[in-house]
Each structure stands twice: as structure tokens, then as C-alpha cells.
Amino acid sequence: MYIQFGNEKIPYELCWSSKRKTLGISVQSDKVSVTAPEGTPEEKINDLLTKKAPWIRKQLQEYEEIHPFIQEREFFSGEKLPYLGRLYRLKVVKEDHIQKSSFKFQQGKFIATVPISLNETEYRRVIYPLYKEWVIAKATKFTQNRLNRFTTKLRENPTHIQIKEQRQRWGSCTPDGKILLNWRIFLAPTSVIDYILVHELAHLKNMNHSTDFWATIKMILPNYEDKKEWLRINGRKLYI
CATH class of the missing domain: 3.30.2010.10 (Metalloproteases ("zincins"), catalytic domain)
Known part of the structure; x- marks a missing residue:
């Protein structure tokens, strides 16, 4: 599944929840997750994602700019x-x-x-x-x-x-x-x-x-x- 933002397609992961009452969107690292109450119409999910697409892209862009790959320490002498x-x-x-x-x-x-x-x-x-x-x-x-x-x-x-x-x-x-x-x-x-x-x-x-x-x-x-x-x-x- 993906979000259409201009000419860009942003992939996301959809999870269903029996406990949630509202739709939730989270952007963690370079991953977009959507949590929806069970039975939520697909049209409602798409409408929210379309509305939030600029915000989602901004969060991903900040990750790309501010969080470059950090190489793990090897714990050698001198590090x-x-x-x-x-x-x-x-x-x-x-x-x-x-x-x-x-x-x-x-x-x-x-x-x-x-x-x-x-x-x-x-x-x-x-x-x-x-x-x-x-x-x-x-x-x-x-x-x-x-x-x-x-x-x-x-x-x-x-x-x-x-x-x-x-x-x-x-x-x-x-x-x-x-x-x-x-x-x-x-x-x-x-x-x-x-x-x-x-x-x-x-x-x-x-x-x-x-x-x-x-x-x-x-x-x-x-x-x-x-x-x-x-x-x-x-x-x-x-x-x-």
C-alpha cells in the first residue's frame, strides 16, 4: 500500500486494531505506519492519508537530512x-x-x-x-x-x-x-x-x-x- 503525494508514492504499513477508536499515523525512522479501528472504510483511510501526505513527507525528509546512517561501534581499542x-x-x-x-x-x-x-x-x-x-x-x-x-x-x-x-x-x-x-x-x-x-x-x-x-x-x-x-x-x- 502507498500514499500518493504529487508524483511520489510513499509506502505505508496498515495495522488493524480492536482497541483504537480513531485512525493513527506514525512516522518512525523511515517507516510509515497507519493504525485503524477494525472495520474502518478504505475511503476514510485514504482521505486521511491524502490530507496528511505533506506532513508525512516532511517527517520522512527530516529523517533523511538529520539522521544519516550511523555506523555501529566495533568496540576496538582506541574507539x-x-x-x-x-x-x-x-x-x-x-x-x-x-x-x-x-x-x-x-x-x-x-x-x-x-x-x-x-x-x-x-x-x-x-x-x-x-x-x-x-x-x-x-x-x-x-x-x-x-x-x-x-x-x-x-x-x-x-x-x-x-x-x-x-x-x-x-x-x-x-x-x-x-x-x-x-x-x-x-x-x-x-x-x-x-x-x-x-x-x-x-x-x-x-x-x-x-x-x-x-x-x-x-x-x-x-x-x-x-x-x-x-x-x-x-x-x-x-x-x-
Whole structure:
């Protein structure tokens, strides 16, 4: 299936849902998805897609311009890994008589210690999870230390904060007050992390993106739009 926009045909994926009451369109990376309530007439879907075609094309164009292909790190010695907006060199140390790899930060660089038998082609498979685990552990403490400055102003506290793997979101807030954060946001500068924290905390007051919601964020972070733009341009680079 495709959307006709001028002379261009934009492919999309249609999914039926028994739970949705309205039509929904999402553009993620270079993929267009349409979710429709079961039994929706084809004519109604086509009318919405025709109306939204300029917006859909704009979203795809922004992806093409701002999100070029980012080559995955191979986790070789000498590569630089991000944390809190800075890049630190990785040193891989091979040792005999060990079976389990380890990862740490010492004297301004990351150090991965691996068995001497480990082939370089396996470095990413082995070291990447250790790096991710290290970031999550540090991010948990980092978040706890920064929350007070925002929760005091908002007079709202989350019931729980969890840092985890999330492919499509930087953060989310559940109706019961739980905040979920994408571990990759802690690779970004501190000011950008603050924006995501405040964004999700603001959802404790407004579970939507209303004018009041954005006014709450602006009250705490007057320049939040700069951080939002940073993520729009650089967010893909955090997927290393």
C-alpha cells in the first residue's frame, strides 16, 4: 500500500486494531505506519492519508537530512564511547586465565578486560552489554542526584524511575506515576538529560502535550526548546 503525494508514492504499513477508536499515523525512522479501528472504510483511510501526505513527507525528509546512517561501534581499542556528552577512549586489555570479561572507567578512559582467546570480531557482542550495564548503573545514581532540583519546583514525585532499553522513546510516564528512561539519553549532554527528566516529570501534572504542559517545562527550563532541537538533530547518534 502507498500514499500518493504529487508524483511520489510513499509506502505505508496498515495495522488493524480492536482497541483504537480513531485512525493513527506514525512516522518512525523511515517507516510509515497507519493504525485503524477494525472495520474502518478504505475511503476514510485514504482521505486521511491524502490530507496528511505533506506532513508525512516532511517527517520522512527530516529523517533523511538529520539522521544519516550511523555506523555501529566495533568496540576496538582506541574507539571513543560517549557518556554525559563527552567522548572517552576505550582500551581493550586481553588477559590470560580469565573467563569472564569486565568493564570499568579509570583515569579518564574506559577499560574492557577480556579473555585472551576472544577474537576481535566478538568485541562488540561481549563489550557492548558491559558498557550498557555500566551506563545504566551510573545513570541511576545520576538521576537520583538531579531529581530534587526539579521535584521541589513541581511539587510532584514519581512513584518509581527505571532506566532501560527503549528503541523509540527517550522517556515515558505511566498513569501510576512511574517514569521510564531510555539508557541512551545518558550519553547526551547533562542539559539534554535534564530536559528529558523535566519532560517526564511534567507528565505527572499533565498526561498530555497541552499548552499547560509545555508552560510547566518552560517554567523550569526556559531554554528547553534548544535541548529538544539538539535531540532532533543528534538523537540518532546516541544509538551506537
